[in-house]
Amino acid sequence: MTGLRERKKQATRDALMTAALQLALERGLENVRVEDIAEAAGVSPRTFNNYFSSKYEALAARHTDRIRRSAQVLRDRPPGEPLWEALTRALLAPWEGAGRTMLPPGPEVREPLRLLTSAPAMEGESLRLLFSADGELAAAVAERTGTDPERDFYPQLVATTVIGATQAAVRYWLSVEPAVPLLPLIEEALRQLAAGLPDPSTQPDPMRRGVPQ
Incomplete structure (x- = not known):
């Protein structure tokens, strides 16, 4: 069974992926920054960088x-x-x-x-x-x-x-x-x-x- 920590990490990863997609579809890829994705997902840009290297x-x-x-x-x-x-x-x-x-x-x-x-x-x-x-x-x-x-x-x-x-x-x-x-x-x-x-x-x-x- 997946532990609580792993589930929380996956939830954060999912939230970042979802936010990135929604913002890209709404604004266009060139108008989305890492900071925007992090804010939409409710985390810091530093947390974003712990999961992904780029938008x-x-x-x-x-x-x-x-x-x-x-x-x-x-x-x-x-x-x-x-x-x-x-x-x-x-x-x-x-x-x-x-x-x-x-x-x-x-x-x-x-x-x-x-x-x-x-x-x-x-x-x-x-x-x-x-x-x-x-x-x-x-x-x-x-x-x-x-x-x-x-x-x-x-x-x-x-x-x-x-x-x-x-x-x-x-x-x-x-x-x-x-x-x-x-x-x-x-x-x-x-x-x-x-x-x-x-x-x-x-x-x-x-x-x-x-x-x-």
Whole structure:
């Protein structure tokens, strides 16, 4: 069980990430300072610096937290469950109950997020953090498959691929018209990945542009 101190630290981290996102969406990334984020979260700038090195890291860290949670969920899935079913459930877990992921988003949600995620500084920071976290998911895959993440290519290949599929689903969610819910899109991306990404032109009932009907 997580101790009280660890829960308080996680609560502070969550508050800083939430404040950073809300302010960036409201004001634009260039108009947000570390001091603003700290004030909105009810802590000092010094406390902010104990958790994050920059506003960009505070914004991108939610991605790595999701990956780490997915790694833990994968470890907790039933041992006899097929790998790709367990992976799908693990990758979906951090998104379940997170806002309106089962409903199509409105333009007031997607447009600010598109601007934020397309900023060069954010793209670079997100990539850096994703590379730092995918090793944890690879280790969980290795445990489940009885492979060695230091010697076998498979765990890292799987981890990098499923993270990429999830990110692709999010990017598609931000741009596709008409808007679609996020959670089913992530699940479909992982399903297609598990099936070996079959050529849609050869399928008897191909999905329209990859969106679940």
